[in-house]
Amino acid sequence: MKKKDLILGAGIIVIALAMLLVMQLTRGEEGNQIRVTLDGKIYGTYSLSKDQTIEVKDGDFYNRIRIEDGKAYMEEANCPDGYCEEQGKISGHTQTIVCLPHKLVVEVLENENDQSFGTSDPEDVAPDTIAK
Ligand SMILES: [Zn+2]
Known part of the structure; x- marks a missing residue:
């Protein structure tokens, strides 16, 4: 027993x-997400932890962004220079893919969960607002 x-x-x-x-x-x-911005406007945010394909169509413009294994890359684009397809995979902070002809930007947003605990506390926010 x-x-x-x-x-x-x-x-x-x-x-x-x-x-x-x-x-x-x-x-x-x-954690991380990517934000897709089209012509200065936010097109959408997508989690990097989920494999998915994002199709961005705007008139004749076409971009297909692929998320795979926590990394995002431009799988296909019909822009004239094709430069965005050569920018490789992004997964970390400050990394971006830019498609200049289509005014499309894909940027990585880092998970800010660790910091959100502090910012919800009014005492942490107050010194910043007073200082400026
Ligand atoms: Zn492009």
């Missing part, structure tokens, strides 16, 4: 630790 309880207890601890690890891993992956 006692031995069985011990095994059961150990099993629960192992499962709990595994769940904790999975939670931490998924939290890290969830």
Whole structure:
């Protein structure tokens, strides 16, 4: 009886630790998003943690942005220079893909969850507003 309880207890601890690890891993992956801006207007924001294809059509302009393995890249575009397709994959802060002929910008937005705890506190916001 006692031995069985011990095994059961150990099993629960192992499962709990595994769940904790999975939670931490998924939290890290969830973070970043990309924002697509077309002619200065926000076209949409998309999570980098989900594989997807974003088609942007504006008149004769066509861009297809692909998100794969947490990275975004321009899969296809009918712009004359095709430069955006050569800009590679983006996944981190300050990285962008620009399609100049179509006035299209794809930029990475970093997850700001860590900071949102602080900004919701009025005491953290107050010094900034007073200083300026
Ligand atoms: Zn382009």
